[in-house]
Amino acid sequence: MKIIVDAFGGDNAPLEILKGSRMAVEELGVDIVLVGDEKKIKKCADDNSINISGMEIIQADSVFEMSYNPKTIMKEHADTSLAVGMKALVDGKGDAFVSAGSTGAIVMGATFVVKRIKGVKRAAIASIMPSQKEPFMLLDCGANIDCKPEHLCQFATMGSIYMKNIMGVASPEVGIANIGVEENKGTQLQLETYAMLKESELNFIGNAEVRDIAYGAADVIVADGFTGNVILKMYEGVAGALVKNIKAVFKKNILSMLSYLGVKGGMNEFKAKMDYKEYGGAVLLGIAKPVIKAHGSSDARAFKNAIRQAANCVKKDVVGEISRNIGSVDSET
Amino acid sequence: MKIIVDAFGGDNAPLEILKGSRMAVEELGVDIVLVGDEKKIKKCADDNSINISGMEIIQADSVFEMSYNPKTIMKEHADTSLAVGMKALVDGKGDAFVSAGSTGAIVMGATFVVKRIKGVKRAAIASIMPSQKEPFMLLDCGANIDCKPEHLCQFATMGSIYMKNIMGVASPEVGIANIGVEENKGTQLQLETYAMLKESELNFIGNAEVRDIAYGAADVIVADGFTGNVILKMYEGVAGALVKNIKAVFKKNILSMLSYLGVKGGMNEFKAKMDYKEYGGAVLLGIAKPVIKAHGSSDARAFKNAIRQAANCVKKDVVGEISRNIGSVDSET
Numbered sequence: 015m016k017i018i019v020d021a022f023g024g025d026n027a028p029l030e031i032l033k034g035s036r037m038a039v040e041e042l043g044v045d046i047v048l049v050g051d052e053k054k055i056k057k058c059a060d061d062n063s064i065n066i067s068g069m070e071i072i073q074a075d076s077v078f079e080m081s082y083n084p085k086t087i088m089k090e091h092a093d094t095s096l097a098v099g100m101k102a103l104v105d106g107k108g109d110a111f112v113s114a115g116s117t118g119a120i121v122m123g124a125t126f127v128v129k130r131i132k133g134v135k136r137a138a139i140a141s142i143m144p145s146q147k148e149p150f151m152l153l154d155c156g157a158n159i160d161c162k163p164e165h166l167c168q169f170a171t172m173g174s175i176y177m178k179n180i181m182g183v184a185s186p187e188v189g190i191a192n193i194g195v196e197e198n199k200g201t202q203l204q205l206e207t208y209a210m211l212k213e214s215e216l217n218f219i220g221n222a223e224v225r226d227i228a229y230g231a232a233d234v235i236v237a238d239g240f241t242g243n244v245i246l247k248m249y250e251g252v253a254g255a256l257v258k259n260i261k262a263v264f265k266k267n268i269l270s271m272l273s274y275l276g277v278k279g280g281m282n283e284f285k286a287k288m289d290y291k292e293y294g295g296a297v298l299l300g301i302a303k304p305v306i307k308a309h310g311s312s313d314a315r316a317f318k319n320a321i322r323q324a325a326n327c328v329k330k331d332v333v334g335e336i337s338r339n340i341g342s343v344d345s346e347t
Numbered sequence: 348m349k350i351i352v353d354a355f356g357g358d359n360a361p362l363e364i365l366k367g368s369r370m371a372v373e374e375l376g377v378d379i380v381l382v383g384d385e386k387k388i389k390k391c392a393d394d395n396s397i398n399i400s401g402m403e404i405i406q407a408d409s410v411f412e413m414s415y416n417p418k419t420i421m422k423e424h425a426d427t428s429l430a431v432g433m434k435a436l437v438d439g440k441g442d443a444f445v446s447a448g449s450t451g452a453i454v455m456g457a458t459f460v461v462k463r464i465k466g467v468k469r470a471a472i473a474s475i476m477p478s479q480k481e482p483f484m485l486l487d488c489g490a491n492i493d494c495k496p497e498h499l500c501q502f503a504t505m506g507s508i509y510m511k512n513i514m515g516v517a518s519p520e521v522g523i524a525n526i527g528v529e530e531n532k533g534t535q536l537q538l539e540t541y542a543m544l545k546e547s548e549l550n551f552i553g554n555a556e557v558r559d560i561a562y563g564a565a566d567v568i569v570a571d572g573f574t575g576n577v578i579l580k581m582y583e584g585v586a587g588a589l590v591k592n593i594k595a596v597f598k599k600n601i602l603s604m605l606s607y608l609g610v611k612g613g614m615n616e617f618k619a620k621m622d623y624k625e626y627g628g629a630v631l632l633g634i635a636k637p638v639i640k641a642h643g644s645s646d647a648r649a650f651k652n653a654i655r656q657a658a659n660c661v662k663k664d665v666v667g668e669i670s671r672n673i674g675s676v677d678s679e680t
Binding site: 145146156159160191193200201223224225226227228229240241243244245247248249250251252253254255256257258259260262263264266269270272273274275276277279280281283284287 | 478479489492493524526533534556557558559560561562573574576577578580581582583584585586587588589590591592593595596597599602603605606607608609610612613614616617620
C-alpha cells in the first residue's frame, strides 16, 4: 500500500508532515510517496534527524498558498505539491492522497483531476466529529454551498458506507441536520430530502435537531455545504472559546493551579474524547480514489492518523463500495 | 409603565412567572398585568405566598400547548393566555408583552395580531447571546426560514437600533454570519446582502466568520432564520455538552470534588459570563409593540429580566426608533 503525501500543505509543513510520515511507515507499515521540493524535503529531514530513507519523492517546484484562488490549481498552479500529488494519484503512483493544504484547492483538484465516481453528482467533504456518545460523520462540510435533495441523499449513502466500513458501525443511523425533529421543519431542501430518505434503504432516523448534535444525534448527519460548514465551525468555535475560559480559570492563582492536579486525569480523558486529531482528517467522499484533507494545523500525530485513515479507505475499498451502492437512492447520473 | 405577562407560558408556569413578576414590581417599579386563568393564578400565589396584590388579571380560559400548530393561535386557540395577552397589547391594556410560551405561536400572534411596523417586511426573533468579549445580538433566530437580502438588511438596521438603545453600544458593528470573512463567501443570499450593507449607513464590518462568533465577531450578526437557528442551537448544544463534561470531571471522586473549591470563584465568573438569563429573552424586532419571548425554561430571575428588557424597550422607544429608521436601507414596503 502506497500513500501519496503532500509534503507542503498546512501550517506545519514540511516538518510535522515528515515526522507523521515516518510514524506512519513504522506504525502502520505503509509506503509513503512524498510530493514537494526534493532539496527542501531532504534538508528538513536532515536538520531534524528524520529518517526518510525508503520514501519515494516526487518533485514539485512550488507550494499552493492559502491566498490562491482554488480554481487556479489545474492551470496556473499545476506545479504545486498539491496539484502534482493529485496527478500522481491519477497516474497510479499511489493508492490514496493526503494533504493538509487549502480545502478549496483539494476539492477542486479532487473533482477535476482525480474526478468523481461514476454516478456521484457531488463530492462531499466528510468530517468525523466527536459527540458525547460516539463520533459521527458530518457531510457536506463545505464542498457544495448549494445542494439539491438528491445530493443530500447521496451524501447519506456515502456517509453510511464510510461509518460502516471504516468506523465499524453496523447499521449507521442517518439524520438530516435541522432546526427541529418534526418532519415539517426546515427549508424546501430539508423537507424534500426527508421525503426521499424515508423511502431509501438507509437507516434513516429523521431530522437531527442541531441542538442535540454535540450530544450525539446520529452516526451520519447530512447537510448542504453552507449549513454543514456553519455546524462544523460553530462546534470548533464554541468548544475552543469554552476550553480557553476553563484554562484561564485554572491559571488564575496558585490555589486554582493546584486544583488542576485533582482533576488532571478526568480532564485528559475529556480532552481525548473531544480530540478530532484521533480520527484523522476529512475525507472527500465521492471521488474515484481516496483523498484525505488533514487539518491545516495538523501535528505529526494528526497527520499520521490522516495517513491511517487513507490506508483504511484503501483497505476497505470505500470507493468501490460507494460505486456499487450509489444507485440505491437515485440511479440517474 | 404596564407590562402584560403570559402567566401560563413555558416549563415553569405559573409559579416562576408569578415570582418573577413580583420581583419585577419590587425591583423595577413596573405594573404587571397577568393573563391566564384567574382561579389558578390566585391559588398558585396563595399556595406559595406570592404577593400579587396590585397586579391586574385578565382572564384567559386555556393554555397554548407546545404541541399545537402555531398557526391555530388566531382562531382555534384565541382563548389561550398567549392569544388573549397579544389582544390585550393591541387594545392598549399594557405597553409590552412577555411570554415564555411557544416561539412559533408568539411569532404568529405578534405578526398577525399585534402586526408589523409599517415598512418592516419581516419581523425577526433577535437573541442576545454571550461572547468572549461583549454580548451580541443574533437575528433572525428562526422566525423566517427563507429570507431575501433586503430582509437581512432590515434586520441589520433593527439590531443596530436595539444594541445602541438598549445595550448602550455607541456604534454597533454589523456582520453577516458566513463561512469565511471574504466578500465572495456564502450563498447568493450572503453575497447580495454584503453588497447592499456595504452601501448602507450602518457600521458594517463585513462577514462574521462563524468560527469567531463565540469569541465576539460583531455586535449585530444577521442571518436567515434557518442559519440563525442553527447557530443559536449549536451554541447552546455545544456549550451544554461541554459544561456537562466539566461537571462530571469535578464529580469524579473526592479529590476532584475538593479541587472544585480552588476554582469555584473563577468558575462562577465564567458561568455569569455565559448566562443568557441575565440579558432577558429574545425580542421580536419589527413588531408594532414590544413583544419579548422569554426562554421556555425561565426561572423567576430570568423572567424578571425579560420583563426588564420589555420595560427598557418601552422606555427607549425601540419601536419608534425602528419605525423612523427602517427606510434607510430600502424604503419600498
